[in-house]
Amino acid sequence: MxxxxxxxxxxxxxxxxxxxxxxxxxxxxxxxxxxxxxxxxxGMEDTSKKATENINIAIKGDKNSSINNILKSQENITIKDVEDPSKELKDGNIQLIIDIPKDFDKQIAEGKKVDVQMLVDESSNNSSVASSFVEHLFNGLSDKIVADKLTAANINPDILKPFEVTVKSGVSEGDIxxxxxxxxxxxxxxxxxxxxxxxxxxxxxxxxxxxxxxxxxxxxxxxxxxxxxxxxxxxxxxxxxxxxxxxxxxxxxxxxxxxxxxxxxxxxxxxxxxxxxxxxxxxxxxxxxxxxxxxxxxxxxxxxxxxxxxxxxxxxxxxxxxxxxxxxxxxxxxxxxxxxxxxxxxxxxxxxxxxxxxxxxxxxxxxxxxxxxxxxxxxxxxxxxxxxxxxx
Known part of the structure; x- marks a missing residue:
């Protein structure tokens, strides 16, 4: 020893x-x-902040729709008029391409389901962050359209969400x-x-x-x-x-x-x-x-x-x-x-x-x-x- x-x-x-x-x-x-x-x-915070501070978007299709108007109303979104949106997206000059079907508002008023495409560059973090931000706007507009139709029919919009689900830890105190x-x-x-x-x-x-x-x-x-x-x-x-x-x-x-x-x-x-x-x-x-x-x-x-x-x-x-x-x-x-x-x-x-x-x-x-x-x-x-x- x-x-x-x-x-x-x-x-x-x-x-x-x-x-x-x-x-x-x-x-x-x-x-x-x-x-x-x-x-x-x-770096992650700066990337997220930079991506949402100035979002450049190109619009294809119906450029006079309510979707176009809501995008224009956002201070951090700039709608670019470009000749080749796909090339500009690939080069990083724009973050998103929004493809809106023609007569969007008319089809919505007729009760039709409309497919709006959002084209992103999956290799770009800025494009991914911007897509999340814009998708949130679109979801808000979709909910508003549905709520307005229900209200016009004298139906409470809350019927769409009869209950809320809250996820919490079942084995320890506090949130997950x-x-x-x-x-x-x-x-x-x-x-x-x-x-x-x-x-x-x-x-x-x-x-x-x-x-x-x-x-x-x-x-x-x-x-x-x-x-x-x-x-x-x-x-x-x-x-x-x-x-x-x-x-x-x-x-x-x-x-x-x-x-x-x-x-x-x-x-x-x-x-x-x-x-x-x-x-x-x-x-x-x-x-x-x-x-x-x-x-x-x-x-x-x-x-x-x-x-x-x-x-x-x-x-x-x-x-x-x-x-x-x-x-x-x-x-x-x-x-x-x-x-x-x-x-x-x-x-x-x-x-x-x-x-x-x-x-x-x-x-x-x-x-x-x-x-x-x-x-x-x-x-x-x-x-x-x-x-x-x-x-x-």
């Missing part, structure tokens, strides 16, 4: 002594997340926030990604880096046994990764509080049991991943080679972490709970949704114990082979 603590202390000192590790693994994520979220949503629900679905995947990312540079340095500096051989020649060396490196990586994860999630959480649509706050209602189980699964997976990364780093001849191998190792993990993101947390297939990494995310989603399925928890826990055992045995084997450790 003393040897392990000495190695752990030495590795942690080496890691935190490297300014690049501190900056890129710990400090950078803290600064990046608020910046990314603010820039992203500010779709944006908050989306972020909640993404958090388990983000935990995996943020947990893995800081370990790449550290893992490459702890094995291959020591080979390059010629410090691994002297370390192996000391009285400290290789198990203590191995566990010291694995635990050191895990500690730094856990610190980076907590700081990154904390930064992300506070950044979310200021996002449009989350002005009322973004709350995480986790019970102590939920939090404990998420922490346990995360730590087991982290130890397994750090052990595999140690295998790769010890095998590699150089830091550059280790970085190449580690990128190939981690990429499938990151892809698997996204597999359950858009799956229903309460109806996940049993197959997902048997897929590495994906089972971690699926179980975290279940626990965060308040579902404690003993079968799922048992399967995932057993798999994670197996991951740790196999990964550590693999790391021990690689660390015990002289031809691997001294490979050059």
């Amino acid at each position: 003393n040897n392990f603590l000495i190695v752990l202390k030495k590795e942690l000192k080496d890691i935190f002594r490297d300014r690049k590790t501190i900056i890129f693994s710990i400090l950078l994520p803290i600064l990046v997340f608020p910046l990314i979220f603010n820039v992203m949503f500010k 926030n779709p944006l908050a629900a989306t972020f909640m679905n993404m958090i388990p995947s983000l935990i995996i990604i943020l947990m893995i990312s800081p370990t790449l540079a550290i893992a490459a340095d702890l094995g291959a880096g020591e080979k390059e500096r010629n410090t691994l051989e002297p370390l192996l020649s000391t009285s400290c046994n290789r198990n203590s060396l191995l566990w010291g490196k694995i635990v050191a990586m895990s500690i730094v990764s856990a610190i980076a994860l907590v700081l990154s999630l904390g930064s992300m959480y506070f950044a979310m509080q200021k996002l449009p649509g989350l002005e009322d706050g973004f709350s995480l209602s986790l019970t102590p049991a939920s939090f404990s189980f998420i922490l346990l699964i995360s730590l087991l997976l982290l130890v397994a991943i750090c052990s595999l990364e140690t295998c790769v780093s010890v095998y590699a001849k150089s830091v550059k080679e280790a970085g190449t191998y580690l990128s190939g190792l981690i990429t499938p993990f990151m892809i698997l972490s996204y597999v359950p993101v858009f799956m229903d947390a309460k109806n996940t297939s049993m197959l997902i709970f048997n897929i590495p990494v994906a089972n971690s995310v699926a179980l975290m989603k279940e626990v965060m949704a308040g579902v404690f399925n003993p079968t799922h928890m048992g399967i995932v826990f057993a798999w994670h114990v197996a991951y740790v055992v196999l990964a550590v045995l693999c790391a021990k084997y690689m660390f015990s082979k002289e031809e691997v450790v001294f490979r050059a």
